[in-house]
């Protein structure tokens with residue numbers, strides 16, 4: 029049996045690559061690994077943009093760099109202020125089609141003693157990646173999200189996240205994110221690649237539990253989103 033490896037110090041061979049990545053740490057210098065370096069498999073749509081994919085285009089009405097994006101819905105587990113044990117992720121528009129975000133791991137977010145639960149970290153990544161769609165003024169849901177957990181994240185840590193949209197193909201929006209410990213330049217703890225799929229507002233009104241949908245209709249945050257996307261819920 030091999031000796032346990034300390035998180036983040038192992039050079040990981042990414043399937044489909046020769047195992048070499050830029051920088052000393054495989055997590056460094058790798059804004060995106062969507063092109064050819066993922067676990068796409070035949071017959072299963074994956075994270076590699078198709079040949080007809082184009083670069084993302086920042087919507088002219090997107091919030092200016094540095095502006096807080098706010099919550100899209102008060103009861104959202106990721107960003108809503110109305111969930112006591114939620115993540116309360118705060119996101120800000122960045123340059124181009126990027127966002128930055130912050131999330132502080134609370135005692136309610138533990139998996140192992142004193143450490144963030146992996147699913148919570150995925151949720152923080154999902155939330156941050158999802159907020160990139162705001163800059164495209166696209167309503168979209170996560171289709172697939174692949175995560176690397178590079179370092180353990182202690183309770184009390186503020187995770188500094190950055191997400192970037194890398195390509196768009198039809199309804200598919202390809203994005204990557206990274207989360208760093210303690211500061212925007214801190215050690216990489218998590219990273220993820222995802223594909224989001226554009227949906228109509230009916231995705232929520234038809235599939236959501238009616239009680240919450242009714243409340244969301246009066247939620248100023250959700251209405252703000254719906255208005256911003258020029259939809260009439």
Ligand SMILES: CCCCCCCC/C=C\CCCCCCCC(=O)SCCNC(=O)CCNC(=O)[C@H](O)C(C)(C)COP(=O)(O)OP(=O)(O)OC[C@H]1O[C@@H](n2cnc3c(N)ncnc32)[C@H](O)[C@@H]1OP(=O)(O)O
Pocket residue numbers: 073074075100101106154155158167168169170171172198199200223225227229232233241244245250251253254261
């Ligand atoms: C009430 C009034 C208020 C309104 C305002 C609301 C504001 C809300 C704003 C924003 C909300 C954001 C929420 C933030 C939270 C963070 C984000 C999440 O966690 S979202 C939750 C987790 N995700 C899901 O629950 C998706 C569940 N899945 C589905 O619903 C469907 O599978 C869906 C919509 C993803 C696709 O279904 P199809 O029938 O519409 O479309 P098909 O034809 O299957 O796929 C379209 C294209 O996408 C590819 N695709 C589909 N699934 C894929 C996958 N898993 N991986 C890769 N590609 C995939 C397909 O290959 C196809 O590609 P080809 O156009 O043919 O090239």
